[in-house]
Amino acid sequence: MPRVPKPTDRSLDPLQEALKAPLKPDRASAPSDAAIQRWSAVPLLYASTPPRQMVPGHVVFDAWSEGGVALRDATSGHTRCLTLGAGSLLLDLVAWRDSHHWQFTARVRHEERVRHDAVLRTGRLRLLPDSGGFFQWRSRGVPRLLELWSVDQCIAFEPIAWK
Amino acid sequence: MHMFWPGLMDVDSRCTLRSCSHIRSPDRTLNQNLIDLWERIKDGDSRAWSEFVSEYAGLVYAVARRAGLDRPDAEDCAQLTWLALYRSRSGLRDAQALPAWLIRTTRRNAVRTAKSRSSHPTLPASPDGLPPTQLREAELSEFRADLPFALLALDPRCRMLLERLYLKTSSYSELALALGLQTDAIGPLRSRCLKRLRGILEKMGWELH
Numbered sequence: 001m002p003r004v005p006k007p008t009d010r011s012l013d014p015l016q017e018a019l020k021a022p023l024k025p026d027r028a029s030a031p032s033d034a035a036i037q038r039w040s041a042v043p044l045l046y047a048s049t050p051p052r053q054m055v056p057g058h059v060v061f062d063a064w065s066e067g068g069v070a071l072r073d074a075t076s077g078h079t080r081c082l083t084l085g086a087g088s089l090l091l092d093l094v095a096w097r098d099s100h101h102w103q104f105t106a107r108v109r110h111e112e113r114v115r116h117d118a119v120l121r122t123g124r125l126r127l128l129p130d131s132g133g134f135f136q137w138r139s140r141g142v143p144r145l146l147e148l149w150s151v152d153q154c155i156a157f158e159p160i161a162w163k
Numbered sequence: 164m165h166m167f168w169p170g171l172m173d174v175d176s177r178c179t180l181r182s183c184s185h186i187r188s189p190d191r192t193l194n195q196n197l198i199d200l201w202e203r204i205k206d207g208d209s210r211a212w213s214e215f216v217s218e219y220a221g222l223v224y225a226v227a228r229r230a231g232l233d234r235p236d237a238e239d240c241a242q243l244t245w246l247a248l249y250r251s252r253s254g255l256r257d258a259q260a261l262p263a264w265l266i267r268t269t270r271r272n273a274v275r276t277a278k279s280r281s282s283h284p285t286l287p288a289s290p291d292g293l294p295p296t297q298l299r300e301a302e303l304s305e306f307r308a309d310l311p312f313a314l315l316a317l318d319p320r321c322r323m324l325l326e327r328l329y330l331k332t333s334s335y336s337e338l339a340l341a342l343g344l345q346t347d348a349i350g351p352l353r354s355r356c357l358k359r360l361r362g363i364l365e366k367m368g369w370e371l372h
Contacts, residue, residue, distance in 0.1 A: 029308035031224035035238040039220060039245040040213040046249065128242065131235040151209065 037117040038129055041150070044119040045126045050147070050154040057086035057148070057157035078102075084146065086155045089115070091148060102142055106135040118150040194259060194319055201258035216245065218315070222262065223269050225312040229368035230273030232280075240276040244269045262316035266366050306369065313363045321356035328353060 061083035078097035083090055093106045107129070108115040114133035119126055122143035127135040142162040148155040203211035223244050227237035247268055248255075255264065314322050324342065327333040339346040361371055 029225065029228065029305070031220050031238055031241065035224070035241065036217060036220050039216045039242060040209075042216075042245050042249045043207075043209040043212050045246075128246075130242075131238040 034114070034116040034133065035131065041117050041119055041128060044149045044151070045128060047149070051149060051152055053153040055086050055153050055155045057084050057089075057091070057146075057155045059083075059158060059160065060085040060090065082160065084157045086148075086157070089148075089155065091120075091146070091157070093146075095142070101138050101140055103138050104136065104143070107133050108148065115150075118148045121147040121149060197261070197319075198258040201255075201261065205252055212249070219262065219265055222312040222315050223265050225309050226266050226269040226367050227273045227276075229309065230270055230277065232273055232276060236276055236280060237273075240272045241269065243272040243276070247272075259318065262363075263366075266316060266363070270366070270368075306364075309364070309367060309369070313360060313367060316363045317356065317360055321352075321359055324349070324352060324356050325360065 059082060061081070063079075063081040078095075080095045082093040082095070084093065085091070088111055090109045091106055092109065093104065095102055095104050097103070106120060108118055108120075116129055116133055119128055120135045121127075122145065123141075125137060125139070125143075127137060129135050142160075144159050144162070146157045146160070148157075200211050200215055204215060220241070223241045224237055227240040227244075228234075230240075232240055244265060248261075248265065255261065314325065317325070320342065324338060327338055327341065333341070335346050335349040338344075338349050342349075342352075344352070365371060
């Protein structure tokens with residue numbers, strides 16, 4: 001453990017000495033704004049009613065649409081890259097399959113910046129992004145319906161076909 | 164970004180030392196802010212939750228960093244604490260005990276996070292290899308950075324006393340007036356508050372001699 005110099009009772013107590021320093025948070029030792037946004041979004045994980053504004057989302061890019069069904073399975077396992085969009089907001093989703101499960105990683109971008117203030121919902125699963133802004137999960141099934149909830153809106157993406 | 168002295172600001176903006184005698188017990192007002200905020204959170208007010216997170220995010224993060232986690236791990240560890248707090252909100256009745264709860268829970272989460280990352284759970288990142296004087300400076304700088312967060316975990320009365328005593332260099336008589344106490348009660352109170360602050364810093368991982 002770090003050692004702070006031994007305080008003498010009256011003048012050199014580091015507590016008192018340090019208290020005379022300006023009490024403003026040091027940016028380097030404070031959490032990032034993105035982290036505070038994520039933590040502020042925690043109630044959305046447990047909310048039962050969606051935000052008022054409903055916005056439809058669509059598939060913008062699908063790696064599987066570029067090759068035949070046979071090719072999908074032959075290259076790099078069952079990997080699929082998707083981008084879903086609603087206006088200028090984009091949800092990148094990468095899915096790959098190991099022996100028994102699917103693994104998923106997703107990230108939300110808005111005007112080329114990663115967004116941290118939304119919760120991803122698929123079925124009964126509700127996810128908050130990690131420190132890198134990634135939603136990560138693993139499941140036996142594939143997500144057909146994805147929703148992104150933020151304080152002011154719910155983006156419901158069109159159903160994804162997995163065959 | 165963070166609101167460090169929301170209660171204090173309330174008191175300061177409403178009165179000067181000459182005219183604040185109408186406030187019988189400032190610490191009651193200060194405590195009430197936290198109690199009201201917590202009640203709103205329990206009622207499902209997500210704006211109140213955001214306010215609370217903004218206020219205590221630094222404390223939770225500082226505890227995680229002090230437990231030896233790097234920045235991304237500390238943020239993920241802090242996230243576990245916020246999730247746990249939200250889930251437990253209905254069972255946590257004493258709003259004034261929340262800062263201590265946050266510290267305790269974050270320390271536990273930090274140990275778990277560190278174990279899952281196969282790193283050392285109780286060794287804070289230290290700038291090894293630096294000459295002793297620089298090492299001491301680095302430690303002091305870290306210590307100062309953690310102090311605002313530790314003060315935030317103090318009860319409002321102690322927070323106000325230490326802030327006024329050491330930052331605004333108020334006199335004992337001015338403090339006595341502001342706190343509604345006798346002047347000779349300030350010295351013992353100051354000692355108790357410093358002891359409490361010391362205890363919080365120790366819980367945050369600082370070893371004070």
